[in-house]
Amino acid sequence: MNQAQWYQLNSPEHIISPALLVYPERIQQNIQTMINMAGGTENLRPHIKTHKCAEIIKLQMAQGIEKFKCATIAEAELLASCNAPDIVLAMQPVGINLNRFVSLIKKFPKLKFATLIDNRATSNTMAAVAEKNNVTIALYIDLNTGMNRTGIVPSSEAFDLYKSISKHSSLSIQGLHVYDGHIRNPDPVARKIDCDAAFEKVLALKTQLISAGLPKPTVIAGGSPSFPFHCKRDNVVASPGTTLLWDCGYGDLFPEMEFLPAAVLFTRIISKPKAGILCFDLGHKSIAPEMAFPRMQFLTLDHGKQISQSEEHLVMEYDDLKVLEVGEPHYAIPKHICPTVAKYESLLVVRDGKVSEEWKVAARNQKISI
Template identity: 80%
Template sequence: MNQEHWYKLKTPEHIISPSLLVYPERILQNIRTMIDMAGGTTNLRPHIKTHKCAEIIALQMEQGIHKFKCATIAEAELLASCNAPDVLLAMQPVGANLNRFVSLTKNFPDSQFSTLVDNKTTCDRIAAIAEKNNITIAVYIDLNVGMNRTGIVPSSEAIGLYKDISENSFLSIQGLHAYDGHIRNPDPASRKIACDTTFEKVEALKEQLLAAGLPKPIIIAGGSPSFPFHCRRNDVVKSPGTALLWDCGYGDLFPEMKFIPAAVLLTRILSKPKAGILCFDLGHKSIAPEMAFPRVKFLTLEHGKQIGQSEEHLVVEYDDLKVLEVGECHYAIPKHICPTVAKYDSLLVVEDGQVSKEWKVAARNQKISI
């Protein structure tokens, strides 16, 4: 297959559209790039929210990655069923998920589970359910370092929470978790300054904890945009996610990063309703619809402008209809791959220009069995 057209299928006529194609050699290249940037696997804890797929977990484990991060109980269960030794649920468990988390620890004793907390009320509830089940639950304190989505601001309150956890016999304090997803400046130098400035708060908190005689915290920091900068820190665990499959959203924002697209949408022209308009079968149900246009980067359509989308349709203005026919196959990289993967039951695996197998998106839903 021509390297320029690496994404194309030799015989696409029998493949349903829309479909999400994945390319194992490119995924493996991204995994190796990730490991190389991190200086090995010791301080690497990739997030599986992007792919939710057992086969991609296996690819990572074959490369020596054994610590993982996830967002749902289903993703945690998937990791445990893949024999992942170390699983962090990076979503504070509340409501029914408290009991589900305990069930995970009982059903998969060979995996070490941990989770996040950011307030004393939830901490007390986790401790109570641990005591009831005569187990110890490992926790990290989730820090709000500027995204204002979850976490506790690095402060005396955070120190008090850390101390409370360290003194509770049913909890095991592990460290600090700091997700800086708000840092997205496309200029690498400016992004590094923002990342380093934000991380100073985490380092200051760590020093305060040590000065207070509390256990030394493991620090887990960052996502894909800040990954290159956290890789320069020796004593920090890095947790990229999107980097495994990459997308045109991050690719356009951060062209200096060496990750490559490893997932491509196969789509077809549904209709040419009038001159200058094409309609593709890429509606809200097929790609993440929360981004502004363009929502995909066409690899086979050079000068189209995406102007509308509904449940089943993507409408594109185009200025040369003579070479394009209804039913014609096209390829596009999603702007946001993580929620796009969740639209599909399975990923179609492409090897040597052919669909060779399917990989189930096993943790697509909120529940597998627990």
Template identity: 45%
Template sequence: MKDLNWYQIKNIEAVDSPALAIYPDRVRSNINELLSSIDDVSRLRPHIKTHKSTEVCRMMLEAGIRKFKCATIAEAEVLANEGAPDVLLAYQPVGPKGQRLLQLIQKFPHTQFACLIDNLKTATALAALFESAKATLNVFVDLNVGMNRTGVSPTEAFGLIKAVSDLKGINIIGLHAYDGHIRDTNMAVRTAKCDEAFAPVLLLQREASTYSQRELILVAGGTPTFSVHRIRKDRECSPGTFTYWDKGYSDILQEQKYQFAALVITRVVSLPKPGVICVDLGHKAIASENPIDKRVSFLNAGSLTPVGHSEEHMVFQVNDNHKYRVGDVLYGVPFHICPTVALYQNPAVVNGGVVSEYWNTQSRSRAITI
């Protein structure tokens, strides 16, 4: 039987708000759920952008995961510090990031690093930088499969691959295709859209592998299409939100059975007028890129209708006969956990219902030592 009060913190009076609370037992359960959902752990390349945490990286390494994805140089450094063998910077280094990546690779020779490219200008600049350092940079060609955020069209990518193959200082080892725009609740619809988007990618992979005379790695998808890509044995999969989970993905990805493992803690700070309460969960404490009614839901509150949100406050309409009092604690599930985590330098860690320590969200910083 499920413990409906699993989230309650016994020493909550010692926890200032707003706060982010992490439940490590649930994080471990989510990692185990991920491992049980795929045929081979070597096909997993989880993204760490959700948790940004040394401790969670360590948990995944202890579970046998050896390949990772990240979005920033700082996240890559956290992984390398923990001894991750294989790290893909799922970002194209432009400007000073190229030099920082070179320094990272030089500092951590026991980690195999790679990054993304999607144009010849960037590839040429990176090749020149690494050739001058007598080094070779591994790269994945980033493909645009409909997200329209980064990447080159799969139908145009072969020309880029041929041009980059002539450069010294750079080595194409794979293809990267993120289809985060495909997030239909209906699994059959999501699968059909995913397969359609990846048909030209598979053609490119065969053509490029024949040209280079070696099999190119294919890194595919994120959390929404993980359920599709995990059964295709020709690719690596890169979910990330599974570690902490959130309300947004819980609502649409109902086949994925992860648990909420990170909550926001907030308190009622004012009762400004009848039928209205205010809590200390402002823009600085919860991801606010979604509409106001899709930012947080509470595990221990009834129907709360958000009517205002500012830097330090969130205001809700409630029934006139409500029983909320100043000081009441609410436990909230973020709609989008990834940018919410980035708002907290030191999340509270809940073990056995007690906050016993605080972690350091180290890669929340843009730079650590490099």
């Protein structure tokens, strides 16, 4: 099989469509690229929200990665079941999720858990729950450097929150967390300038905390777009996620990044309702639909325009129907892989053109057992 056809199956007639195919050799290469960029595994904390899969966690652990980040209690439990030593829940747990987080700490006492905090009221609630359960909750202050989604602005208020947590016997302050997903200029030079400017406020707060004699903060920073910059900083732990499977959305925006698409949609033409129109079995239920068209990059069609999508169908204008028949298999890279993975119960693992096994998307739902 030549490189141009790395994604193709030898016997596609046996595969149900739509499906999501993954390619372990490419995933392993992406893991190695992350490690090379970070200069090792010590300052690397990959996010598992993209794949939610035990096998991919274990591929990373086999290459020496011990620190991970996740977004849900189910993802944290999945990491714990894989014996990942160091787990950060990057979503401030509120309501019953706080109790679930404490249950994780108690169920897996040999593992290190931490989560995020961005306000005094929630920290007081956490302290009360920790005391009641006779546990210590490790915390990172979640900082808002411009994304305006979660977090507290690096300021005197953030300083005071850090200081108050450091004095509480049931809470353990670990450091600072910043996600800068709003920084995504396609020009890497301009993106680095934006990233460095936003991060200056984080560094200033860190310096202030150390000068005040407070516990020295560990800094967790960034996602995939800012990973090339944060991974080069001293004493900063970078936390990419999409880099493991990649997609055409980031691939188009950031072509300088050397990550490989490692997840491919398998689909079929299900109808040719009129001249110049093709319909595929690739609806909202099979690919993340929040992006503008095109929502995927076809690897087997050189041209065509995606014009509509519904629950089960994707409709495309195409100007050469002579070579395309109903039932033909096709392959496409999704524009946004993270929510696309969550559409599937399992990933079909492709080795040497054959589906060799299935990997369960084990943290696809909100709950595994806790």
